[in-house]
Amino acid sequence: MIVPAIRTLLLSALLALPLAAANDATRNSESPDIPKRHNEATVAQLQAEMASGKLTSESLTKEYIARIIALDQNGPGVNSVIELNPEALDMARHADQLRRHGILLGPLHGIPVLLKDNVETGDMMQTTAGSFALVGKPALTDSTVVANLRAGGAVILGKTNLSEWANFRSFESISGWSGRGGQTNNPYGIDRNPCGSSAGSGAAVSANFAAVSFGTETDGSIVCPANANGVVGLKPTVGLTSRAGIVPLSHTQDTFGPHGRTVADAAVALGVVQSRTFDGRDPATGGVPLGWQGRFSRPTNIPTDYTKFLNPNGLQGAILGVTRAGLNGFDPFVPTPPLVLDQFEAALNAMSAAGATLVDLDAAGFTFPSADGELLVLCFDFRNDLKAYFHTRVGVPMAGKTLTDAIAFNNAHADAEMPFFSQDIWDLTDSLAPGPDDPQPVFGGMTYNQALAIDQNAGVNGIDAALSQFGLDAVVSATDNPAWATDLLYGDHFIFGTSGLAAAPGYPIVQVPAGMVFGVPLGVSFFGTAFSEPMLIKLASGFEAVTQARAHNLPTFALTVPFDHISGSTLKPPAQRNAPPKVSRSRPSPPSNATRQPGKELRRPHHL
Numbered sequence: 001m002i003v004p005a006i007r008t009l010l011l012s013a014l015l016a017l018p019l020a021a022a023n024d025a026t027r028n029s030e031s032p033d034i035p036k037r038h039n040e041a042t043v044a045q046l047q048a049e050m051a052s053g054k055l056t057s058e059s060l061t062k063e064y065i066a067r068i069i070a071l072d073q074n075g076p077g078v079n080s081v082i083e084l085n086p087e088a089l090d091m092a093r094h095a096d097q098l099r100r101h102g103i104l105l106g107p108l109h110g111i112p113v114l115l116k117d118n119v120e121t122g123d124m125m126q127t128t129a130g131s132f133a134l135v136g137k138p139a140l141t142d143s144t145v146v147a148n149l150r151a152g153g154a155v156i157l158g159k160t161n162l163s164e165w166a167n168f169r170s171f172e173s174i175s176g177w178s179g180r181g182g183q184t185n186n187p188y189g190i191d192r193n194p195c196g197s198s199a200g201s202g203a204a205v206s207a208n209f210a211a212v213s214f215g216t217e218t219d220g221s222i223v224c225p226a227n228a229n230g231v232v233g234l235k236p237t238v239g240l241t242s243r244a245g246i247v248p249l250s251h252t253q254d255t256f257g258p259h260g261r262t263v264a265d266a267a268v269a270l271g272v273v274q275s276r277t278f279d280g281r282d283p284a285t286g287g288v289p290l291g292w293q294g295r296f297s298r299p300t301n302i303p304t305d306y307t308k309f310l311n312p313n314g315l316q317g318a319i320l321g322v323t324r325a326g327l328n329g330f331d332p333f334v335p336t337p338p339l340v341l342d343q344f345e346a347a348l349n350a351m352s353a354a355g356a357t358l359v360d361l362d363a364a365g366f367t368f369p370s371a372d373g374e375l376l377v378l379c380f381d382f383r384n385d386l387k388a389y390f391h392t393r394v395g396v397p398m399a400g401k402t403l404t405d406a407i408a409f410n411n412a413h414a415d416a417e418m419p420f421f422s423q424d425i426w427d428l429t430d431s432l433a434p435g436p437d438d439p440q441p442v443f444g445g446m447t448y449n450q451a452l453a454i455d456q457n458a459g460v461n462g463i464d465a466a467l468s469q470f471g472l473d474a475v476v477s478a479t480d481n482p483a484w485a486t487d488l489l490y491g492d493h494f495i496f497g498t499s500g501l502a503a504a505p506g507y508p509i510v511q512v513p514a515g516m517v518f519g520v521p522l523g524v525s526f527f528g529t530a531f532s533e534p535m536l537i538k539l540a541s542g543f544e545a546v547t548q549a550r551a552h553n554l555p556t557f558a559l560t561v562p563f564d565h566i567s568g569s570t571l572k573p574p575a576q577r578n579a580p581p582k583v584s585r586s587r588p589s590p591p592s593n594a595t596r597q598p599g600k601e602l603r604r605p606h607h608l
Helices: 004-015 043-052 057-072 088-100 144-151 199-206 223-229 263-273 291-295 338-353 374-390 403-412 424-430 448-470 533-547
Strands: 081-084 112-116 155-160 212-217 232-235 255-260 319-322 357-360 474-478 509-517 520-527
Touching: 043 057, 043 263, 057 081, 057 088, 057 112, 057 155, 081 199, 088 155, 112 199, 144 155, 144 263, 155 199, 199 212, 199 223, 199 255, 212 263, 223 232, 223 509, 223 520, 232 263, 232 533, 255 263, 263 509, 263 533, 319 448, 338 357, 338 474, 338 509, 338 520, 338 533, 374 403, 374 424, 374 448, 403 424, 448 474, 474 533, 509 533, 520 533
Parallel strands: 112 155, 112 212, 319 357, 319 474
Antiparallel strands: 081 155, 212 255, 232 255, 232 509, 474 520, 509 520
16 A cells, blocks of 8 residues: 555656657547546446446546546646645545445545635645745645535545636736646647636546536636636536635635536536535625625525536527627727637527527617726735735745735746736736725726726626516627637737626626637537526536537647648758858847737736
8 A cells, every 4th residue: 555645756756747749749649548438427427337336436536647647747738737636546435435335425426526726625735826925835724615525525636727826917917827837738729728717627627637627717717718628617606606715816706616528517516516504704605795796695595406407408498698799800900700600600590499589689789888897896806805815824935925925926936937927917906005995096096896886787787687678598698719829928819708797796607618610619608697507507408418519529639720721832942052151140038028018908807
């Protein structure tokens, strides 16, 4: 038997193995010795195998670890897992032992799951938000959601990489990159971006490194990775899942939710991690007013099992409001590639064929208000919420400190923390006046409370108004633009995203794969009012059943996509005669972060 200390060293050594060379001829295919028996297996299928005795949690956990070592840390190098749990196999064996005695703790009993590296686990793993500023002593206790997972018998397999600090450090950020974890890649095309900030969570489930993974969203960071990596993303209503023990961005908008390869798996996972009772460490779980969000109260009849809302005919008789706002042009000068719009229209046609009635909200003159107060709200919340969080940690560089100290830490460790982009959002945030009613000159004199009011209007007169005015079951739109090629020099090529419709009011979204564009996935999002997860799961499962977009388009770990019609002609070099002598020339330095001039589309944070 391997003692825990030695097992920890072995797992650490495995994760430290270098990635394969870029020209490895086998990188785009899975070797026969890489486990794939349970690729695309659902939670229900895995549970059936374990119930029959054909599979154990221990053997399944070993399968996932082997795939992670072969395909994540080597081979194509997805780089979605930042740390494996040294106790994972012990947890799996314990789950097997309980099963042998007829004890099942819940629908995730014995199922390996991965967690975003901003979620505290009171074990030997780090909780860092991808930054060395939080590396040191592990968290003292489990976050509430992790405690729920343990109580439900899940196996905590490890943690996933993310956009550092939930993608809230720079306007020029690179989604999926963190100082501690490096760059996460997309399993559909290793050169494509996985979208952030829950990049590792979406990429890992897509690559079959776990049955289910979990991420966080403030505005887009569950649904955008789900879109880019071809999986289901379920962003719950703020307050349905506890944020206690999670590195914060904003108590006003943060939420915690699952990535799964099917709507059913996401529904199972939500039922396990949600807070069924009030969590004193997160007032939002009790409907206690948080800014203006106290306007909706927590229902008393929240389901304990969301799988009962799964319905392959879920679109039959549904009334859906369609908005294409923002999809008609990637920016003022570049028209949207027709394939993006064509794929979305094909998804809408599939909904109609399945019995849904579509209401064109744009043609009806309905306009969703813009949440123009969001950036100020997030900056103000982040500064205060992060300080409070730092005071819960011990034995890490930021323990008991503030955002000002974190800025200084990054400046002192710029080589590790800021090789590609700076911390201009942090500098902006740190300059804010202290009070909620203090005018903020950088925001035109707007106060925090005024910004909250603007965002409240976006909620009341947005999704809620559309549902009421047109008698809708939900609103639907495309989720995000297809995954772009990761660009370490200029950052994210974010073009459109619709998560903002639900971000400010704290409303739920279910993102479902809908098709492919140039070799990468494109998805649709179903939006609803607070605590409308049952309806959204019904609709999303109905769409999934009639399209099967994920099943028809699995990731291939290709080096690049598209992989055809890009080579061009094979040129013959001209005969060389009397070649001139070589002259040594110095290479100009790349532009510094301080001198970059990003476009207007980069001046608003995204994928948070």
